[in-house]
Amino acid sequence: MKYEIILFDVDDTLFDFSMSQKNALHNTFVAFGIPTGLADYEAKYKEISKVLWGDLEQGLTTLSALGVERFRRLFLESKLEIDADKFSSAYLENLGRQAYLMQGAVEICGNLAGCRLAVITNGYANVQRSRIGSSPLHNTFEQLIISEEAGFQKPDTRIFDYAFSKLKITDKEKVLIVGDSLTSDIQGGINYGIDTCWYNPLRKENDTGIKPTYEIYKLNDILNIIE
Incomplete structure (x- = not known):
């Protein structure tokens, strides 16, 4: 061998991961009172997240910072008044339930x-x-x-x-x-x-x-x- x-x-x-991410995002947006959030913001979120994960690989950010920063940028660009810290915590909890x-x-x-x-x-x-x-x-x-x-x-x-x-x-x-x-x-x-x-x-x-x-x-x- x-x-x-x-x-x-x-x-x-x-x-x-694509399926897991999609379901976790949807469930989190629903919990924050935005049932169309996945359809409205998934593309922009993935674009922001890809940049930040690339930064992580290069040592330009940390995992803990990334978790909140991706949503902070998304909500800022989309003019959504949502607490990025609370949303990130809820998203990670939902993501942990996805095992596809x-x-x-x-x-x-x-x-x-x-x-x-x-x-x-x-x-x-x-x-x-x-x-x-x-x-x-x-x-x-x-x-x-x-x-x-x-x-x-x-x-x-x-x-x-x-x-x-x-x-x-x-x-x-x-x-x-x-x-x-x-x-x-x-x-x-x-x-x-x-x-x-x-x-x-x-x-x-x-x-x-x-x-x-x-x-x-x-x-x-x-x-x-x-x-």
């Missing part, structure tokens, strides 16, 4: 039973632990490496140091990271000197210059790499 330890990203790799899996996630984790599996994710610990814990994958992973707890986020090599310490890994050649983000998962793996697998189900063009070791379109294709 070429790889013995698989580090999985969570959002848009094993879990359908990507197609093939349960199957691939079952088929990789001979490997050591762990999660390495940028995100909020309570949210990610709640989502994984309420899913069919709740007993799947040896460790949940979450950036809020590690103190660093992908692609920073220090979150990989943290992961390797937790998992007691000594041989980088036995480790593969699987994720959907070129700038976070793949660049992080490259920075740390481990092999990378870009999960690209929508067959997006890679115009970044970041070169993964492997590219797959279905999760089960990982078996062809492992074997």
Whole structure:
């Protein structure tokens, strides 16, 4: 077996974050008395959030600041008089209840039973632990490496140091990271000197210059790499 330890990203790799985000946003807007909020503001929210998550990867902001700032900017631009702190807390609580899996996630984790599996994710610990814990994958992973707890986020090599310490890994050649983000998962793996697998189900063009070791379109294709 070429790889013995698989580090999985969570959002848009094993879990359908788009669906989770959509439902959490809708439920939060409804709770704040804006039933059409998702339809009215989702596009602008996603645009703002994407910028801030990019800033986080570059170390230009913190996770706690990001959580509130995305809604502060949204409400300011949309002229909504809503407390961004309270909205953010309610949104994260709603997000923690969303556990939609990507197609093939349960199957691939079952088929990789001979490997050591762990999660390495940028995100909020309570949210990610709640989502994984309420899913069919709740007993799947040896460790949940979450950036809020590690103190660093992908692609920073220090979150990989943290992961390797937790998992007691000594041989980088036995480790593969699987994720959907070129700038976070793949660049992080490259920075740390481990092999990378870009999960690209929508067959997006890679115009970044970041070169993964492997590219797959279905999760089960990982078996062809492992074997």
